[in-house]
Amino acid sequence: MEYNFKKIEKKWQDNWFEKKLFKGIDGDKKKKYYVLEMFPYPSGRLHMGHVRNYTISDVISRYKRLEGYNVMHPIGWDAFGLPAENAAIKYKKHPRSWTLSNIETMKSQLKAMGFSYDWDREIMTCHENYYKWNQWLFIKMYEKGLVYRKKSVVNWCDNCETVLANEQVENGKCWRCDTDVIQKDLEQWFFRITKYEKELLLGHEMIKDTWPKRIIDMQKNWIGESEGTIAEFEIEELNEKIEIFTTRVDTIMGVTYLVIAPELKIVDKMIENHHSKDLVKNIIEFREKIKKQSELDRSSKEKEGCFTGFFAKHPLTSEKVPVWLGNYVLATYGTGAVMAVPAHDERDFDFAIKNKLEIKFVISNEKDNFSLDKHKAFTEDGYLINSGEFSGISSEFARKKITEKLIALKKGNFMKTFRLKDWLLSRQRYWGTPIPMVYCEKCGINPVKYEDLPLLLPDDVNFTGKGDSPLKYSKSFMHTKCPKCNGDALRDTDTMDTFVDSSWYFLRYCDPKNVDLPFSLEKTNYWMPVDQYVGGAEHACMHLLYSRFFEKVLVDLGLVDKKANEPFIRLLNQGMVIKDGSKMSKSKGNIVDPNEMIDKYGADSMRLFILFAAPVSKDLEWNEEGIEGCNRFLNRFFRLCDEIINNQNIFKENSSKNLEQMHNFTIKKILSDYKDFSYNTIIATSMEAVNFLYKEKFNTSRESLLKFIKDLCILLNPIIPHVTEEIWQMLGETTVLSFETLPQFDESKVEKDEVIFVIQINGKLRQKYNISRDMAEEKVLKIVLQDEKLKPYLAGKEILKKVFVKNKLLNLVIKN
RNA sequence: GCGAGAGUGGCGGAAUUGGCAGACGCACUAGACUUAGGAUCUAGCGCCUAUGGCAUGUGGGUUCAACUCCCACCUCUCGCACCA
Numbered sequence: 001m002e003y004n005f006k007k008i009e010k011k012w013q014d015n016w017f018e019k020k021l022f023k024g025i026d027g028d029k030k031k032k033y034y035v036l037e038m039f040p041y042p043s044g045r046l047h048m049g050h051v052r053n054y055t056i057s058d059v060i061s062r063y064k065r066l067e068g069y070n071v072m073h074p075i076g077w078d079a080f081g082l083p084a085e086n087a088a089i090k091y092k093k094h095p096r097s098w099t100l101s102n103i104e105t106m107k108s109q110l111k112a113m114g115f116s117y118d119w120d121r122e123i124m125t126c127h128e129n130y131y132k133w134n135q136w137l138f139i140k141m142y143e144k145g146l147v148y149r150k151k152s153v154v155n156w157c158d159n160c161e162t163v164l165a166n167e168q169v170e171n172g173k174c175w176r177c178d179t180d181v182i183q184k185d186l187e188q189w190f191f192r193i194t195k196y197e198k199e200l201l202l203g204h205e206m207i208k209d210t211w212p213k214r215i216i217d218m219q220k221n222w223i224g225e226s227e228g229t230i231a232e233f234e235i236e237e238l239n240e241k242i243e244i245f246t247t248r249v250d251t252i253m254g255v256t257y258l259v260i261a262p263e264l265k266i267v268d269k270m271i272e273n274h275h276s277k278d279l280v281k282n283i284i285e286f287r288e289k290i291k292k293q294s295e296l297d298r299s300s301k302e303k304e305g306c307f308t309g310f311f312a313k314h315p316l317t318s319e320k321v322p323v324w325l326g327n328y329v330l331a332t333y334g335t336g337a338v339m340a341v342p343a344h345d346e347r348d349f350d351f352a353i354k355n356k357l358e359i360k361f362v363i364s365n366e367k368d369n370f371s372l373d374k375h376k377a378f379t380e381d382g383y384l385i386n387s388g389e390f391s392g393i394s395s396e397f398a399r400k401k402i403t404e405k406l407i408a409l410k411k412g413n414f415m416k417t418f419r420l421k422d423w424l425l426s427r428q429r430y431w432g433t434p435i436p437m438v439y440c441e442k443c444g445i446n447p448v449k450y451e452d453l454p455l456l457l458p459d460d461v462n463f464t465g466k467g468d469s470p471l472k473y474s475k476s477f478m479h480t481k482c483p484k485c486n487g488d489a490l491r492d493t494d495t496m497d498t499f500v501d502s503s504w505y506f507l508r509y510c511d512p513k514n515v516d517l518p519f520s521l522e523k524t525n526y527w528m529p530v531d532q533y534v535g536g537a538e539h540a541c542m543h544l545l546y547s548r549f550f551e552k553v554l555v556d557l558g559l560v561d562k563k564a565n566e567p568f569i570r571l572l573n574q575g576m577v578i579k580d581g582s583k584m585s586k587s588k589g590n591i592v593d594p595n596e597m598i599d600k601y602g603a604d605s606m607r608l609f610i611l612f613a614a615p616v617s618k619d620l621e622w623n624e625e626g627i628e629g630c631n632r633f634l635n636r637f638f639r640l641c642d643e644i645i646n647n648q649n650i651f652k653e654n655s656s657k658n659l660e661q662m663h664n665f666t667i668k669k670i671l672s673d674y675k676d677f678s679y680n681t682i683i684a685t686s687m688e689a690v691n692f693l694y695k696e697k698f699n700t701s702r703e704s705l706l707k708f709i710k711d712l713c714i715l716l717n718p719i720i721p722h723v724t725e726e727i728w729q730m731l732g733e734t735t736v737l738s739f740e741t742l743p744q745f746d747e748s749k750v751e752k753d754e755v756i757f758v759i760q761i762n763g764k765l766r767q768k769y770n771i772s773r774d775m776a777e778e779k780v781l782k783i784v785l786q787d788e789k790l791k792p793y794l795a796g797k798e799i800l801k802k803v804f805v806k807n808k809l810l811n812l813v814i815k816n
Numbered sequence: 817g818c819g820a821g822a823g824u825g826g827c828g829g830a831a832u833u834g835g836c837a838g839a840c841g842c843a844c845u846a847g848a849c850u851u852a853g854g855a856u857c858u859a860g861c862g863c864c865u866a867u868g869g870c871a872u873g874u875g876g877g878u879u880c881a882a883c884u885c886c887c888a889c890c891u892c893u894c895g896c897a898c899c900a
Contacts, residue, residue, distance in 0.1 A: 171897090214820050214895075221819070221896055228900080246900060259900090299898060328898045338900045346817095347898055419899055540895080612841070613828060619893090621828060625842055628854095633841085635855095681830070684840035691840090758836050763881050765836065789867095803880050808835050813880050 001646075003638035005602030005631075009722040013114055021738065022061075022116040024072030026510075027526050033069035034527050035061040036506050036568070038535035038543070039076045039123075042102040043083055046109040048577040048584055048622065049536065051594045055607050056574055056616055056677075057534040058115045062718035063674055065116075066742050072527055073116055074509040076123035077103050080131070080498045082160055082176065085431045085470075088463040095431040095463075099126055109595060114603045114721050116738070121512045125501035130508065131433040132454030133518035134500055139436060139447040140557055146195065147425075149445065151187040153263070153331075154424055161468070162428040163188055165497060166421050167222070167542045172299070183291075189435060189494070190422040193549045197223050197418045200548055203566050211571040212617070218540040224419025229403045230335065231412035233258055233312035235323065238269055242312055242323065245334030245417055249406075250398035253387040254341040254362035256352065257322045258312055259305065261331035262287045270308050279309040283325065290327050303328045303351045315411040316402075317388075326351065334417045342377065349377035362386050363395060423546065425497045430461055430470040432495030440482035440489040449483050455491075469493045502543050503550040506530055506567060507560065521561065528564035537573045544571075572677065575619040584622070592622055604720040605631040611679035611719055634723055637690050637712075641727045644697065644705045651697070655704030660749050662692050663708045667745035670715045679719065686716055706731065711743040758809040759784055761793045777804040784810065 016022065024032075037057040040050055061073035077099075084095035091098065103124065110117070123130055141147045155164040157174040163186060168175045193200075201223055204216050228247035235242065242258060260266070267283065274280045286306035290298065304327045311320040328347055329338055342352035343361040352359050363382040364370045370385060372378050381395035390398050406412030426435060436448035436455045448455055458477040461470045471477055471493040482489040504518065510527040511519040551567040554560040576583050579590040597606050609627040614620040666689045673682045689712060697705055710731060713724040717737050728737040751773065757780065759767040767790055769783065781802070784790055794814065801813035 212820095217820060218895060224896095224899065226899070244900080248900075303898075326898095328900095330899070333899050340900090345900070347900075350898095417899080537894080615829085618822090618829095623828075623842075626828070629841055632855095639856095680828095681840080684830070687840055756836070760835090760881075763879095768836070801880060803835090805835055805881095809881090811835085811880050 001638075001642045003635050003723070005604060005634070005723070008726045009112075009114060009603050012722045012725050013111055016114075016116065016738075017111065017119070020118075020120065021736065022065075022071070022073060022118050023120060024074070024118045024527075025070055026523055028070040030068065030070040032527055032531075033061075033064040033071045034530045034532075035064065035071060035073045036509075036530045036533045037075075038533075038539065039078050039502070039505060040106065041078045041081055041083070042099055042106055044102050044105065046106050046594050048592055048594060051113065051606065052577055052610050052620060053534055053536065053574050054110070054113065054115055055610050056572065056679075057532070058113075059607075059611065059679060059718040060532055060534070060677075061116055062721060062738060065738055066714065066718065066740060068741065072121070072509070073118060074121040074123075074512075075110065075115070075117045075119070076121070076505060076509065077125065078498065078502055078505075079103065079124045079126035080432045080495075080501055082162075082429060082431070085429060085463060086465075088431075089465040092463075094459075096126065099431075112595070112598050112603060113606070116721070121509050123505060123508055123512050125498070125505065126431070128454045128456055129515075131501070133504075133508070134433040134496060135436040135448070135453050135455055136450065136518060137504065137554075138433075138496070138500075139450065140559075141191065141553060142437075142447055144553075144557065146192045146553060147189060148192060149187060149189050151185065153183050154186050154188055155181045156184040156186075157181055160429075161465075163424055163426065165424045165499075165542075167423075167545070188424050189426040189437075189492075191425055191549070193423045193546075194418065194420055196549050196552050197225070197420050199552055200420075200545070201225060203548060203552070206566050207569065207571070210569055212537070212573050215537060215540045215544065215571065215573065218537075219545055222420060222541040222545065226417050226419075228415055228417065229399065229406065229412055230415040231315055231339065231406055233315060233321070233339070235266075235310050235312050237310060238266070238273055240266055240269060242266065242337050243335040244337045244339045245415060246339055248341065248344065248395075248399075249402045249412075250381075250384060250390075250395040251341040251344045251362055252314075252316060252339065252402055253384070253390070254343050254360045255314060255321055255339045256342060256358040256360055257324055257340045258337060259324045259326035259329050259340050259348075259351070260337040261329045262290045262306075262325045262327070263331035264336050267308075267325065270310060274309060276309050279307070282306050283308060286325055290325075293327065298327050303347065303354065305351060305355055307355075315406060315409060322357070324351075324355070332421060333419065344378055346377045346379060360386070367392070423497075423549075425500060426492075426494035427497055428469040428493075429495055430457070430463070432498060433500065434471065434477075435492040435494050435496060437492040438480055438482055438489045439492070440485060440487060442487060443482050443484040443489075446483050452483075457495075469495075471495070499542060499546050503546045504554070506547070507554070518559070521559065524564065525561050528560065529566060530568045532570045532572065533568040534572045534574060536576070544568075572616065574616050575614065577622055578619050579622040592624075597624075597627060601627050601631040602634075602722075604634055604723050608634065608683060608720055612683040613680070615680055616677050633687055633690070634720065636694075638723060638727065640690060640693055640697075641709050641730065644702065644709060645730055648702065651702040651705065652700055654701055656696060656700035657753070659693075659696050659700045659704050659708065661752055662689060662696070663704075663711070664745040664747075664749040665751075666708075667711060667715065667743050668747075668750050671742065671745075674718075682715075683719065686712060713737060714740050714743055755807045757807070759787075759790065760809055760811040761790070762813055763811060766790060766793060773807060775807075777802070777810070780804070780810050784812070 035057050037054055061071050064071045079099050084099045087098045088095045138147060155169050157164055157179050159177045159179040160174060169181050172181055174181055208216060226247055228245055229249040230243055230245050232241045232243055271280055271283055283306060306325045308323045308325060310323045312323050314321055340348040342348040342359045344363055362385055363378060364385045365372055365382045367383045384390045384393055384398050390401060403414055434455045434457055438446050458474040460476050461474050478491055480489050480491050507519045507524055511523040514520055547567055555562045555565050582588055584591050605627055608630040613626055666685055669685045670682050713728050717724040725737045753773055754770050755773055757769045757771045758765060797814040799812050799814055803811040
């Protein structure tokens with residue numbers, strides 16, 4: 001019989017789909033296992049990155065079913081987003097119809113891969129049944145003060161014509177289209193994620209062994225906790241104080257000036273109360289100049305500054321230090337003001353040299369000596385010098401002592417600062433969740449009433465690609481009644497960042513049809529937390545951070561039980577799919593279409609190759625010869641099984657010992673590799689087993705062969721589900737292989753009776769023997785001493801030391 | 817600059833309480849079968865000056881024994897980057 005993968009795969013896919021075999025059962029008595037993958041954006045067609053991600057999660061799902069779990073493996077569509085709107089402009093098609101037709105295509109591609117989804121839980125974020133709950137949750141969070149509106153300097157992408165969250169700016173460019181991000185002063189909606197910064201850090205403790213370390217590091221880095229001191233410098237003329245944040249308060253005696261961000265409000269006061277017209281002009285000009293710089297320019301260009309003409313009083317010495325404006329001080333970090341210690345900070349050093357400011361060394365590298373190069377900053381910890389009462393003590397101790405002194409003087413305190421900023425969630429786009437807020441002249445800003453949700457996206461919209469939010473031009477949408485006074489009012493014309501959708505979709509999967517709530521406590525209680533999440537590392541500080549934030553908010557709102565405080569207990573990052581040295585992408589022209597491959601070699605070959613070519617977390621180099629080889633293996637496996645099943649007379653009566661050993665070894669090795677996600681070595685092991693069976697099949701009984709291939713079918717079913725189901729049926733089995741039980745092995749039969757034993761002389765390999773297991777040292781030594789080949793090495797030499805490792809080697813150390 | 821990870825044949829990769837380096841596959845070579853072979857099967861396949869020697873990025877160290885442990889360095893990939 002031929003291995004006809006097209007027929008086989010179609011047959012089983014239809015079977016699985018029609019019978020809804022892979023339904024996750026709510027509240028089932030079996031232990032639950034929730035396998036999640038990052039749901040796709042329906043961009044048109046599946047790419048290899050998706051295929052790899054979903055193959056891995058499918059293998060995990062199927063393996064857990066074989067282990068006896070009640071598995072939930074859902075799929076859905078991250079269906080809102082800008083590309084649909086761009087397509088609308090380009091092809092004059094509504095974003096909805098473009099999105100829905102993409103979903104149809106991609107759904108058929110997923111089915112063709114044989115993924116074991118629970119299709120009844122399929123969700124689509126652009127559907128009102130889903131985004132209604134975005135609005136509902138938004139209002140809940142608004143009521144708790146976790147959503148607020150403020151005017152501030154925000155990131156703006158001119159190409160996408162919308163604002164962006166901080167997380168969506170990469171190296172000063174838009175994450176989606178690579179356009180330079182500019183700053184705009186706008187009033188926008190924010191999620192108060194900074195309220196949870198400490199909890200987000202604390203939560204890392206819970207997942208530190210089950211998430212890739214680098215993802216946690218990236219998040220920690222992003223949240224950017226730093227411990228230091230806050231100190232006050234008074235400007236007497238203005239009757240104002242400048243608060244500075246520093247992590248190096250031990251250097252405070254070396255302060256020779258202050259630098260503040262030009263955006264600070266105190267600068268207005270300086271301008272108003274200034275005694276020098278020239279300096280005012282300088283300040284205003286400098287401010288305007290900095291305003292025009294993009295974030296990228298501001299961070300890559302040289303340090304620029306401007307003297308304000310004011311002096312501040314040092315909190316400890318009462319000395320007067322000049323106050324400068326500087327482009328290198330960020331208004332949004334710390335207090336937006338720094339004490340400059342040029343002797344011990346590189347940035348301050350550069351700035352001081354450029355502006356001819358004083359440099360005062362107050363830290364020495366040695367306790368009783370000073371031997372530093374005064375032409376550069378010394379930024380390490382050391383011992384204090386020229387620091388009055390603090391001279392002689394270490395940096396670390398000084399930080400504590402000096403802060404305590406500041407506290408006593410009521411001029412400072414210990415302080416923690418975070419880099420994380422609130423999540424800007426409004427977008428000036430159409431294809432997203434409308435923000436359910438109403439603007440009334442009398443009553444101000446109020447949320448839409450719960451009973452009026454969902455607030456639907458209107459259809460009377462033109463996609464011109466010009467100007468601001470398309471919703472502004474929808475007559476049916478813009479005008480409404482105030483939920484309080486019922487007078488004429490206006491709607492918010494922005495939509496939500498699509499990361500809002502993906503911040504809780506894993507909860508909706510637990511209860512996808514609920515019409516009363518986004519999800520019930522009962523169902524999330526059963527399914528949550530996600531046991532295994534699989535996806536790429538690119539979402540470390542976006543989706544994965546936002547989801548953790550949402551989860552904590554939902555726990556606080558009482559919508560989710562606190563046992564699921566961390567939504568994803570285990571996270572696996574698959575590597576990228578590479579071709580010709582770089583990531584597959586349209587612009588590189590190195591795309592391989594999954595459908596072409598399925599057509600040529602079948603889904604099982606695809607799955608096999610993707611798992612075999614590299615360990616899951618490493619990048620995978622695509623090469624078509626490799627998938628051909630996998631297809632060849634499936635042919636070999638199929639033919640072997642066919643031959644054993646259909647030829648009754650060519651076998652021996654008794655099973656061979658070799659076969660039993662190999663059989664038990666194979667089971668043990670494969671089971672243990674599944675636990676490590678080491679799919680490439682599982683496949684290698686099964687290839688060895690098949691090679692072995694081809695050689696051994698005439699030396700053993702048919703029953704022993706049948707048992708072996710049955711077990712191989714079960715073991716390999718998660719990886720190559722179609723062909724194994726087919727063989728299972730050929731074997732005369734009537735059960736569904738996907739729900740079989742994993743085979744067991746007999747530990748006493750795992751090892752071979754004979755071992756290859758190595759003889760070393762002075763650590764060098766000189767001889768190998770095939771000897772029986774567990775042979776004692778004396779016996780081995782006897783063989784060695786009689787061995788003609790070894791005689792030249794040993795004759796007349798004194799053996800100083802014998803190192804014997806059972807079943808492995810004997811190393812003889814001799815005197816030369 | 818800071819943080820993380822990785823360096824093994826022509827290629828993808830195996831091997832970790834330290835114990836045969838190169839499993840498995842690809843590519844390649846030779847042969848068998850065949851009208852044919854891009855099917856299948858059999859055998860070979862790290863390098864060299866070959867009964868031996870050298871090999872896991874480089875240089876040291878620990879050890880009877882190091883891809884594996886320690887120290888220093890080099891290269892590459894990823895993330896962050898004026899964060900005070």
